[in-house]
Amino acid sequence: MLEDLSQQPLPADTVGLLEGLISTRAIRRYTGEDIPDADLRAILFAATRAPSGSNRQPTRYIVLRHGPKAQAARRLLGESARRVWLGKREGDQYDKGSGSRSGSPKTRMAATMTNYVEHYESVPVVILVCHLRYRQPVPSEGGNVYPACQNLLLAARALGYGGVMTGFHGFAEAELHELLGIPEQAFIASTITLGRPAGHHGPVRRAPLAGVVYEDEWGASTPWAVDPPGARHTSAGPPGTWQKTPEA
Amino acid sequence: MLEDLSQQPLPADTVGLLEGLISTRAIRRYTGEDIPDADLRAILFAATRAPSGSNRQPTRYIVLRHGPKAQAARRLLGESARRVWLGKREGDQYDKGSGSRSGSPKTRMAATMTNYVEHYESVPVVILVCHLRYRQPVPSEGGNVYPACQNLLLAARALGYGGVMTGFHGFAEAELHELLGIPEQAFIASTITLGRPAGHHGPVRRAPLAGVVYEDEWGASTPWAVDPPGARHTSAGPPGTWQKTPEA
Numbered sequence: 001m002l003e004d005l006s007q008q009p010l011p012a013d014t015v016g017l018l019e020g021l022i023s024t025r026a027i028r029r030y031t032g033e034d035i036p037d038a039d040l041r042a043i044l045f046a047a048t049r050a051p052s053g054s055n056r057q058p059t060r061y062i063v064l065r066h067g068p069k070a071q072a073a074r075r076l077l078g079e080s081a082r083r084v085w086l087g088k089r090e091g092d093q094y095d096k097g098s099g100s101r102s103g104s105p106k107t108r109m110a111a112t113m114t115n116y117v118e119h120y121e122s123v124p125v126v127i128l129v130c131h132l133r134y135r136q137p138v139p140s141e142g143g144n145v146y147p148a149c150q151n152l153l154l155a156a157r158a159l160g161y162g163g164v165m166t167g168f169h170g171f172a173e174a175e176l177h178e179l180l181g182i183p184e185q186a187f188i189a190s191t192i193t194l195g196r197p198a199g200h201h202g203p204v205r206r207a208p209l210a211g212v213v214y215e216d217e218w219g220a221s222t223p224w225a226v227d228p229p230g231a232r233h234t235s236a237g238p239p240g241t242w243q244k245t246p247e248a
Numbered sequence: 249m250l251e252d253l254s255q256q257p258l259p260a261d262t263v264g265l266l267e268g269l270i271s272t273r274a275i276r277r278y279t280g281e282d283i284p285d286a287d288l289r290a291i292l293f294a295a296t297r298a299p300s301g302s303n304r305q306p307t308r309y310i311v312l313r314h315g316p317k318a319q320a321a322r323r324l325l326g327e328s329a330r331r332v333w334l335g336k337r338e339g340d341q342y343d344k345g346s347g348s349r350s351g352s353p354k355t356r357m358a359a360t361m362t363n364y365v366e367h368y369e370s371v372p373v374v375i376l377v378c379h380l381r382y383r384q385p386v387p388s389e390g391g392n393v394y395p396a397c398q399n400l401l402l403a404a405r406a407l408g409y410g411g412v413m414t415g416f417h418g419f420a421e422a423e424l425h426e427l428l429g430i431p432e433q434a435f436i437a438s439t440i441t442l443g444r445p446a447g448h449h450g451p452v453r454r455a456p457l458a459g460v461v462y463e464d465e466w467g468a469s470t471p472w473a474v475d476p477p478g479a480r481h482t483s484a485g486p487p488g489t490w491q492k493t494p495e496a
Binding site for chain 1: 253254255256257258259260261262263264265266267268269270271272274285286288289290292293294296297298299301302303305307308309310311312313315316317318336340378385387388389390391393394395397398399401402403405406407412413415427428429430431434435437438452453454455457460461462463464465466467470471472473474475476477478479482
């Protein structure tokens with residue numbers, strides 16, 4: 001029997017807002033389980049509640065599941081994802097340094113990524129998030145689309161799912177525009193995969209707060225910018241960013 | 249007595265995750281109340297838990313409150329905000345059409361914006377969110393900074409505050425870089441103001457889900473993409489986006 005979702009409210013919450021914000025991990029391994037329509041509706045509804053400049057709402061979502069075009073699009077995405085990861089693995093030297101030691105964070109990340117791209121075609125749901133441009137691109141245009149991507153991932157978490165935002169469509173952009181009829185002015189801002197986590201959400205690893213939060217001027221530490229008890233730090237990730245903050 | 253925040257956990261949740269995502273409004277009117285350090289810490293901590301590509305964490309936050317440079321920066325921001333809004337008011341024709349009728353959504357939005365920029369210098373907290381570039385800008389770079397901006401706004405909501413993300417620093421960018429010692433490679437991605445809402449959070453107005461969520465290809469509606477009962481729609485905002493979705 002078809003549910004009439006227009007009469008059905010969104011699911012009740014089981015996770016708190018702050019708790020969800022600080023413990024939503026990038027989920028790249030999924031059980032085979034599908035996402036029911038009612039949950040997908042709630043996830044997309046929450047995504048569309050994100051703000052955009054002047055409430056212009058330039059974001060469009062193409063959900064790819066079982067349809068004929070979806071299947072073809074997912075094959076293109078899988079191929080592209082594998083190419084992107086191959087380049088990244090080499091460019092960011094995932095197999096060098098600690099990446100050559102089994103069990104290191106870098107080695108584990110490389111294994112997760114390899115597994116992710118190799119099983120791309122069987123991910124439960126893929127969503128292309130498109131940004132409909134109304135003017136020439138400016139560096140801040142992402143402010144109108146990526147808050148919605150984050151809402152989408154957080155809403156998935158709220159309902160017991162997980163996902164990750166990628167740019168893995170990079171090598172397939174032109175073909176995806178053609179195949180799915182995406183107009184030229186719609187930029188594919190991200191590809192998000194979603195499913196039931198094979199692992200778990202939980203605390204994420206980040207740089208210590210003191211290194212990234214300043215008060216009154218660039219680089220100026222401030223006594224209140226300290227991590228709470230139990231915060232998990234990381235030294236992973238490619239070089240060039242938080243490990244070393246430049247001065248003006 | 250100074251609190252030792254490093255021993256203090258984050259505040260407990262009072263709002264659910266999905267509930268927070270769908271009912272966090274842009275808050276532009278604040279009571280004069282300050283935001284205590286412990287709450288500011290929690291808000292920034294949640295912001296930094298957002299994902300970024302390869303966990304590079306390129307985001308830096310400059311919190312502007314009462315310090316001498318903060319005050320000067322806020323004056324620059326206030327002036328810039330008033331110039332930006334003046335241009336927007338004219339460019340987006342806020343005083344034409346329904347904007348000339350008292351009580352219309354457009355008229356009310358114009359009043360809110362005018363009030364916001366006129367009182368900019370007395371906003372409780374201003375945060376410049378900077379994106380530290382490690383390569384030449386690409387259109388998707390915002391995917392590494394705007395999810396953190398959204399987390400920041402949602403965390404503020406979780407703690408009873410509210411805020412709004414703006415590009416109102418636009419006319420003061422060079423002066424802010426100079427005054428605050430922001431390195432050239434750090435792009436000011438947004439200016440976020442925060443405070444205790446003079447109004448309330450609650451359901452936000454958006455386009456009907458059916459117009460922005462597609463399945464299998466661009467523009468293709470799907471039976472499950474329907475708003476839940478009570479969803480609030482809008483016809484406000486400048487022309488050019490959701491009202492009219494182009495075909496390929």
